[in-house]
Each structure stands twice: as C-alpha cells, then as structure tokens.
Amino acid sequence: MKAKRGAMWRVAWTLALRQVQRSSIWMNLLIILIMVLTFLNLVVVTGILIGLLQGSLEANKELYTGNVIISEEFGSQGIDNTNEIIQTLASSPSVAVYSPRYIRQAVAEANYQTRTDFNEPENSLSLSLTGIDPIAEDQAIALSDSLVEGEYLDPDESGYIMIGSLNVEKYSQFSDLFDPLRNVEAGTRIKITYTGSDTPISFMESAGSFGGVAGGVDRTGRTREFIVKGIIDSKVDQIALRAFITKEDWDNLVTPQLDRASEIAVVLNPGITDDEYANELRGYGFDEHAKIQTAAEAIPNVLNDLILTFGLLGNITGAIAVVVSAITIFVVIYINALTRRKQIGILKGIGIRGGAIERAYIMQSLFYAVVGGAIGYAVVFWVLVPYFNENPIDFPFSDGILAVTALGTFTRWVILVVVTAIAGFIPSWLIVRKNTLDSILGRN
Amino acid sequence: MSLAIEAKNIVRSFGTGELHVTVLKGIDLKIEQGEFVGLMGKSGAGKSTLMYQLSLLDRPTDGTVELFGKATAGLNHVERTRFRLEHLGYIFQDYALVPELTAYENVALPLMMLGWDENRIQKAVCETLDKLGLPEKWNSVPSKLSGGQQQRVSIARAVAKNPEILFADEPTANLDNASSKDVIEALQQLHEEGQTIVMVTHEHDYTKYCNRVLWMDDGLITKEIEPFSGEIQ
C-alpha cells in the first residue's frame, strides 16, 4: 500500500502543477493578489496597532526614563539618599549617563506686564518646575531634539526657562481641557512662583510684591522672572507638561533643604540589561527610599492594557481576513471542481483514486497560499518595515512603526496556509465523493 | 479459451413508484478472452447501461458480473476503482481527456496511479502513442488536437497499461468518417494483439472486425447479427 500512497501524491502533483501552469495567468494573479492582501491584512494591521504602542514605549524610554529610572516614593519630596545614589551611578562602569531631576509644583504666569486691569483673567498655570543639569539631561534623553522653538538651556546662564509644549496654548492639544499659557513664545518673560511646602510661604505675599520682581528675584526668593529660552515638544506627556530650569536657578527658587532629587534617569552602557542593573541597584538597598524601575516597568499600566487590546483587535481583523480569503479559495476551488465534475468522474472512472484528485486541489490551494504568503512576507520585511522605520507615522504620542517579528509573521503565514488548504480540500471533497457514474453522466 | 466476462441475469432498474423503470431486464452474457464483441441496438435499448455494469462503473439491481472468474459484487467502491485501474480500460464517447495535460501526460496518468516507475511509464506511453499513429503530438494539449487524434489519445490512455478488457461506448460517435475509420483500425490492431474488446456502435460498418455482434432491444439481448463484411465507408 505504500507504493500506492506515493502514486497518489504523484498523480496529484501532476494534476495540480498543470492546472496551475495552464490555467489563465490573470486568474492565477488574481488569486495570488487576494492571498497577498489577506496576508498583509493579517500582519500589517496588528503590526501597526502594536507598533504604535511600542513606539510610545520606545519614546517613553528614549525621551523620559532612560534604561532605569529611580524616583521618589509616592508622597515624599525627593529621594532621601540622593547623594549616595549619585555617587554609585557616577562610579559604575555600567552607567553611560545619569540625569537627576528636581521637581516641584510651581505657578507660571505670563503677560503680567501687559495686564492693566485686574478683572482680566489671569494668564497663569500650575506646572512641574524641573531643575536639571542641561548637559546630562540632553545626553540622557536628547532633550534638545525636542525643541520646537527657541534654544536649549545654557548651563552657564541664569534666568532662562524651557517650557513644555503642553503648557503653551500654541502647542497644546488639550487647550479645551485646561487653560495653558497664552501668548508665550521664545523670548517671552514669565513669572514663576514657588508655592510648595519646603518652607511655608504665602502665595499672596509673593504675588503682592510685584515691584520686587523687576530685578529678577523678589524679596522672599520665592518668585522669579524667567525668559523663555525654548519650547519643548516631547512625545512623552510627562516631559511636555514640565518646565525646565538649571539646577542652580532651581536651588535659588525652591530653597532646598537637602539635595533630594525627585527622579534620576539612568542610561546604561551596552552589555548590561535594564533588569540586571535595576537589580544591582536594589541590591545596594536603594529601593528602601526610592522606586527603582526599568523602562519597561515604568510604563503606565494602561499602555500595557492597550497593547493587549490592540493585539486582540488586530487578531480579530486578521481572523476576518483569513475567513474572507478562505471563502474566496473555497469558491474558486468549488467552481473549478464543479465545472470539472464530469472530468473528475471520468478520472475516477479510469481508476484514479478520489484521494489523488482531492490532493491535487489541496496542492493548488497551497500553491496560492504559499506564493501569496511569500510575496506578502517579502513586502512586509523588504518594503513596509524599512519604509515605516524611515518614515514613522507621526502619532501624537509616538512614532508609529510596523511592529512585526519574523516568528509572528511566519506563524500567521502558517495559519493562512493551513486554512487555505482546508478551504481547498472541502469543496473538492464535496465534488469527488459524488457517485462516479453520476458525475460522468452529469446526473444528480 | 477462458471467460473474460460472465454476466448472469443482470437487472438494472431506476426510481421508485411511478418513476420506476427497469432498463436491463435480465441479461445473460459470456465473452471469451481475446474476443472483439460489438453491441448494437436502438437508442434507449440499454447498451450504455449494460456497459456500466460490466465495467464496474455501476452496480446491477440484480444478477452477477464475474470478470476472469472473479465475482465483483462484494467489492467496495475503492476496490472497484482499483479494479478498473488494474484490469479494465474504458473509452468514452467524448474522449474525456484532462485539458491541462499533454497527450503524453494524459496517457501516463493511470500508469502513475499504478505506481510504475518513470522509465516503464515512458516506454509504455511512447510505444502506445506510436502504435496509435500519434508521433510528434505528445506534447500537445487536447485542445490542439483534432477529434480523431483526441480519441486515439483516449484509447492510448485506456490501453497503455495493457488492460484485460477494453470497453468502448460509441468511440466514433463524435468523429467524421475518416477519423472513425482510424479509430476502428486502431481497435482492430489491438484486437489482433489479443486485446479483449467490447464496443457499442450505431454504425454497422464499424462491426467489420468484430467476432460477434449482439443486438439489444428494450433491455434484453435479442439476437446475434453478422458483422459487417464490406468496405468501411
């Protein structure tokens, strides 16, 4: 019986090969095109949905957290042993660069010089005033690349501020949700008032001491005028919501009790994983007074949920695409087999096993799925992926790339091939199983 | 001489109730190995229906068909297909070639199914196509061949495997006179080489080479007539 099985495949192969070879080229192209499109639908829709989010994860890492981020415990003001941590980071060969950030809520006010009428609404806003080392911050998260206007902070100058774009009406997409600063651009003077609890201070007092501001610092040292040096438009909202000044200016304004950073972004050298280094830091006990997270851990939960959701959506779209192409193949093979019903009957009449004829149709369907999938595969990896890497889709919160893995794509291909084979088998089986003589004579 | 076909009391009826028709009404028939038997009769007499019973394409309602002394009633449909492949050749009225396959491939297909190796297939196909007068047409698909050539390819497909019995149901019905004559000559040549043949025809002329010609009427074999003895038109 073994020889017979081989014989069946041989007959099937001859029938399938010739049917594909000698059927209309347009028909072949059409079916293959449907397969390619199905495959792309299967791979690209999910890929873009997930790529969009992965892009935002990447953005979070590149533009905000670095590989590892050390941040203050919720509710505390700064990290207790900032100095100790910084010494460790500075002497670690694993660390490429680190950037401590000192953050307090402060009120920014613009256009106070032109405001003559006290009934006019205040042009002010509460924002996260962040003291940084401009050079370290630029090395860590390339902050200067996010400038949309003006220039980057000069570490040697005082009295300049960079404002996150979400605080500025001109750039904010949320201007209908809250009131960003109006008429602010590079060169505008704005007044920053620190209202925090580092030392008790009355906001009224500083607001009232209007005249003192002219010199730059008021009598209490809690309000100061800055010139907007630049505007930062980051894909990461946390950054775009902040305002940046040098650590020196920050010290002057906030009156630090201790050197207590709010967060420290750490960028690692190659050769160590984020997890390894985070664990190393935890090993020193630094997590007693601070939160130590890898870039992946620092991702907001909602993003992870979104990734799952988008993956699911992509799979649903893909499943629909597969069903559509399965039906297409089913119809194509069914019509093909039905119009050849007499011929199929005759083949059986001269002794060709039904199994061989079914195999021929399965092989034909497989041919379309394999070729269509191969073309689709090539299009994905040789055209679309490079294209989206070069020209990411500019989503507000990330650079959308096409997130596809070779394995994931291959798996989808296999799914397409298997489903297509089944879609080719069923109609041929329906026709082949009919009574031989009835088929030959065209009876029902 | 031993028997190739022995049919006993073959009855074939179709339908139930008012639609019930009995097409074959108890046919007894013996055909010797090496015989060339002609089957004639009016349209609707049941000639094709009888051929289907003898070639295992159909099952009689009653009666038995023995081929080379082997009872066939107990065979399931896979075994019947196998039996047809190994022992029987069938030529259809309308050639029934696979349109995408060349003449060569059409003839080779049953041999592949038999599990023959490439060399043996090539030898058998070439010899058979040669014998049937189809040189240089091996790589043509059926649509590039004339009706007579197609029918000869169809005969080649049936006989390349050396079947014990060759059935031909009106093999010349779709052909002009010259092509028909070619086909009949080809069958005669096979017969001379010892091939057992059962052929249905409407033209008395084409029974010229038959050993016997049976006449069917209304589901029964009613008489034996003389084979044609003149010059085929």
Ligand SMILES: Nc1ncnc2c1ncn2[C@@H]1O[C@H](COP(=O)(O)OP(=O)(O)OP(=O)(O)O)[C@@H](O)[C@H]1O
């Ligand atoms: N499946 C069927 N159901 C009902 N009647 C049938 C069936 N098959 C054949 N018949 C009838 O049986 C009779 C004999 O048919 P058959 O095809 O055997 O005749 P034939 O002798 O080959 O005729 P022809 O010379 O026209 O080919 C016809 O009247 C036909 O209508």
Ligand SMILES: [Mg+2]
């Ligand atoms: Mg007939």
